[in-house]
Amino acid sequence: DGGITQSPKYLFRKEGQNVTLSCEQNLNHDAMYWYRQDPGQGLRLIYYSQIVNDFQKGDIAEGYSVSREKKESFPLTVTSAQKNPTAFYLCASSIRHETNEKLFFGSGTQLSVL
């Protein structure tokens, strides 16, 4: 089945620790996105990538980093500089960024601070 796989489903971070969230897609989509979901705030864009080896900051990129070494993969690292990391993180993809095609979402990763 084609789709987006996020892992792990639940992740716990200790203070001062960097953690990496995995996102893999087999839809052959060029564009990939990371969103953060907080209750009552909707989804906020962290980073997006239009093609391999290219990515741009979204609205709330501080404290996060990404890479796009392969078309299928777009991992998100939550660094120790992100002081309020507890949230539900959603990865998404679309055929191309510069279109109005729908986004396909993964099932999300819930990150909590110990």
Next chain:
Amino acid sequence: AQSVAQPEDQVNVAEGNPLTVKCTYSVSGNPYLFWYVQYPNRGLQFLLKYITGDNLVKGSYGFEAEFNKSQTSFHLKKPSALVSDSALYFCAVRAPRNDYKLSFGAGTTVTVRA
């Protein structure tokens, strides 16, 4: 800057009754509008979109939405709600020539009681 408002945090309806979820937007130029649904602990699923043309758009699971340019609204509707429609609904807007980024509303929780 583009933005979306979902004025109701929660909507409660009885099964079989009509369901309406409200959305208003603010954007420069012609908007591209979307509705997504999120079931508990899952990613978002695309419901429908308005790009151009007929103001009434039909989507998945019997949902439809009406674009009203004068009221800058894009309300989601379903003539007869089901218990399985209980979920979190997000409206989103994209402005042309704004890096094609989607802006999401805060979401509306729909509860359909049997």
